[in-house]
Amino acid sequence: MKKHNFNAGPCVLPKQAIESTIEAIRDFDNTGIGILEISHRTPGWERIMAETEQLWRDLLNIPENYAVLFLGGGASTQFYSLAANFLNKKGAYLETGVWAKKAIKEAKLYGEVSVVASSADKNYSYVPKGYTIPADADYFHITTNNTIYGTEIKTDIDSPVNLIADMSSDIMSRPVDISKYAMIYGGAQKNVGPAGVTFVIIRKDFLDTVQRQLPSMVKYSTHIGDEPKNNSMFNTPPVLPIFVMHETLKWVKEMGGVGEMNKINQKKADLLYGEIDRNKMFVGTAAKEDRSIMNVCFVMAEEYKDKEAAFMDFAKKAGMVGIKGHRSVGGFRASIYNACPTESVEALVECMKEFEKQNA
Template sequence: MKQVFNFSAGPAVLPRPVLEKVQKELLNYSGTGMSVMELSHRSGPFEEIIQGAETLLRELMDIPEEYEVLFLQGGASLQFSMIPMNLLGEHGVADYVVTGSWSKKAVKEAGKIGTIHQIKSPGDIPAYTKEDFSPEASYVHITSNNTIEGTRYTTYPETGGIPLVADMSSHILSEPIDVSSFGLIYAGAQKNLGPSGVTVAIVRKDLIGKAPETCPTMLKYETYVENGSMFNTPPTFAIYVLKLVLEWVKENGGVAGMEALNREKAGLLYSCIDESSLFSNPVPEASRSLMNIPFTTDSDEVNKLFLEQAKRRGFEFLKGHRSVGGMRASLYNAMPLEGVRALVDFMKEFEADQGGTSHVDH
């Protein structure tokens, strides 16, 4: 099997030791004689899996007792609806900071349910204070890392007691965060936590149980709290792989270990781009993501040639999002350092082959 480096924004690369363990246990999980895919979600072996996953996540993220950890379905996109259904309350007002494509989609869905105030951000992401938000807002929503645009918050908003809600799909577990600063954190698993099919929500207990009676049962957070995330059949296999990923994170230095590796990987690639006369990155340095790094040349033809040659060399899914073009490398936790080093070496080789063409000269 040829070696490839998977730079996909999601579903994304998984740690090789995790995949090898999945392969080993695929037909016979823990001596049961069955695959995890065949186990009843009510069985003892699966209850150990889901409880173990929660315990590990609580440990790795230092989640306080006053928060519930929920395993949901529907992706982060379903949370765009569930959050306002559960949190808008009697005022029916929330503030959304718009920093990219996903926060725009979150606003669109929330606007179907209540009154949404949009706070639009420039290309960089400034610090926000409580004066920036509506006093009557039930919560403030942010997308803390923008997968498409390659931007991130380095300082989280000071909301003055208004619950802060964050979509952390593309950078959860990549660096330490203070969970107690948030009312609700949610993340689709398919970038940094595991495979697609499961979404994690970390919800402060005092925000649960406020959905109106008209809210469908499956869209109420309390439904999942009361039933241990098993009101209906959960995505059992995805939760099993998520647990293995959490074990891998713990074995590799926890979240602090992930941050050190991620900063090294991102530093290598940003340095290569910044020192290049061919490639460029459009993001202000203070707002640059550690996870998703867009870059481009000034020529669509050169971009196309780069992507073609990269694929032949085993670099997969480097094409930028269709809305922005160019290239994008996603450096999630499971992307090994050797993958980034290999990409940087290839970029320098490609630039030399292009005669060191300056983006100013196109």
């Protein structure tokens, strides 16, 4: 039976990226040595580092005055790193979910934090609007996509202060106006690779703007070399995850780039949300205007609550993997990232239709 992977992260990857990585583990760059064994100072690896950075620049039109870094520690490490580097007096935050809340907690270790708005009152089922960003803040932090709750900020907002965005789960899913941000970061394990590497895109004039002394590894400028092949090489980089990222971004480019990916993603999301809205057994949990095109969250309709376990079992037998909702929301979640094929979304829709036919 074909399996359809809807895991929230780590998640589905392009098949060609997996296959080329398997080959590189056996023999990297025709060296006769696998990528897990080679030195990160070999010319072949330096080329991969430079190519991976260039793919990021090409796909997102990243200006030259921004550095692109590949670091360890996950997005959670960036929660405190960015505050350590940039919070002088006050950091402003938009609280739209668990990860935004965790970023707020870490920032409070370094100074005053202003939560300009929160959607906690409705279990983060919408994105707050009509808030005022304090002009005296050192930066304004947002989480563009909320994997647990299925909400997303789909446009590049205008901010009167430096804008920082955690784009862990929607980067490369749509074009982004990089110039509106002082920093973008995220864990790779959704659209750009496996767990183990974190991307950081940062405007260079934003660096070294605090007076506090920082450990070398926490200071962003430490990781910027004199040329792309030396970026992110202060210590040994996470070689294998970066290689998978390299192959994944090559696939995105072959697919037509982020503009084309956005069209495909929107089509997949429209197909699944359309079935949720049509099917009498299911209800979407996110406000319609804020629905994520990456993480689709839904529950059983009130009169069919007793059928939740039955649908989970029905879907599992039909080959659906990873659709159980997060415990804080319940129900179901289908993560339909870039590499999730349209046929998998179609299969889930057919599964929902068949379950309705048998049970409604």
